[in-house]
Every structure is written in structure tokens, then in C-alpha cells.
Amino acid sequence: MNELLTLRRLIKHPAAAIGSIGAIFVLFVSLIGPYAAPHDIAQSGMVLRVQNRLVSPNTSHLLGTDHLGTDVFSLILHGASSSVKIGVGAAFLCTLLGAFVGVCAGFFGGAVDMVLMRIIDVFLAFPSLVLAILIAASLGPGATSITLALVLTGWPALARVIRGAVLGLKKEEYILASRAIGCSKLRIITHHLIPNCLPLIVVLFSMRVGVMILGEASLSFLGLGTPAGSASWGVMVDTGRSYIGTAPWCSIAPATAIAITVLTFNFLGDGLRDLLDPRLRGRL
Secondary structure: OHHHHHHHHHHHOHHHHHHHHHHHHHHHHHHHHHHHOOOOOOHHHHHHHHHHOOOOOOOOOOOOEOOOOOEHHHHHHHHHHHHHHHHHHHHHHHHHHHHHHHHHHHHHOHHHHHHHHHHHHHHHOOOHHHHHHHHHHHHOOOHHHHHHHHHHHHHHHHHHHHHHHHHHHOOOHHHHHHHHOOOOHHHHHHHHHHHHHHHHHHHHHHHHHHHHHHHHHHHHHOOOOOOOOOOOHHHHHHHHHHHOOOOOHHHHHHHHHHHHHHHHHHHHHHHHHHHHOHHHHOOO
């Protein structure tokens, strides 16, 4: 019955419905994209494609071709696999680390809270994009380095939000009662705090996916993400800007894919926040 009510609220909430459908579609494309691409993008056939370079969109090439004659639509499908996987993976690790630090800081308080919050302040003292650029440049291009850069710059803000939620939950009667009957700190954290923080964590994760995808595209655009020549939306925008006057579709198509994906996960996050927040349920 609860599942049916949740589904009804999801359908009735436009942002949640659009975000859910869009997120499922994006994840599905990221999984099957390389196999569903209508044209080959392998470098081995590049010589045969040069004669079709910078062809405008047509029935054979729905989004045209780039400066190497590669089908832009096929590149976007391949790029979805790279960009979305990095974004989702970085968002998951970022949320996991932020939740761990936030729960520890909020629950234990005292010296633990002070030390962890000062570490967070150090990270937040730097603009996130600048810090990500420094980390990615130090580690070199690649999926691992870009994921690490995004995680290290994204977790402090999440940890601070979750810490604030835990500080409020600590004052609830069921937490005080658990302490009074002698429950261990680990049991209180795992059986009371984390389950009650889970809706907030889910919302933060869903919204962080879009931020991470945008961050991956930004670093790739600057040449610090996935290596040049690979199928990545950020790399495609960077490569296509040299031909923005003669073949604008080379940049516009991947930029549009980035914008739609980020917007989709933002809709999903807003919808989940409204659905999972008890204070807002009565309005739906």
C-alpha cells in the first residue's frame, strides 16, 4: 500500500516524474550506447570517413559529422557511457564519504566535530573547480584521476549538510531513549541516525550526479579529464569549438546532451526532496 501511495505521489509530481523517466533513460543509454551506435567510431576506419568530414545533419547522420568524418550521434552515445558512469561513480563515492564524515561529526561532537569541521573548512576555502583542476592536473588525465578530483572537491559540502541533520536528530526523543536503555553508539548510528538521514542522502546523491557530470565535462573540456580523442561529451565540446562557425553541431550536440542530463538529475533531486520530506508530503 505504501509503495502504491509513493508511486501515485511520484506520478502526480511533475519534476519527480520527468526526472525519474529522464534518469532511467540516461542510465539506459549509458549502458547500451556503445552497442546501439549506428556508425563505427574506431580510429581504424578514420581514413574512409575523411571524405564525409563536417557534413551537416541529414538522414544518414542525424547530428552531422565532425572534423574527422565521425558520426556525432554515435560519439554522443559512446560519450554517454564515459561521462555518465564517471558522474554516477563520483557522486556515489562523494555521497558515501560525505555521509560518513557528516554522521561522525554530528553524532560524536566535541573534538571529533571540531577536527572534521576544520578539515571541511580547508577544502571549502578553495573554489571547487579550481581545486579539481589542481588535483586533476597533478594526477594526469584519466578516468581515475578525474573521479578522485571530483570526489575530493564534492564531499565537504555534503558532509556539512548531513552533519546539520544529525545534530537535529540527536535531540529527538527516540535517540535519547536509546541512550537511556544502554544502546551502543554503533547501534544508534546504524539503526536510528542513518535510516532517518537516508532520504536526505538519497536526495543529495541524485542532485550530485548532475554536478559530477558537469564537472567531468568541464575538466575534459580543459584537457584534464579523459584523454583527447576519446568519446567524452566535454572533449567533444572542446574539439568542436574550433569549428563553431562552420559546423556548430559539433559543439552544440554534446553541450545539449550535458545540459539535458544535468537538468534531468536536478529535476529528480527536487522531486525526491518533495516526496521524501515529511513536511511537504501533505501538499502533494
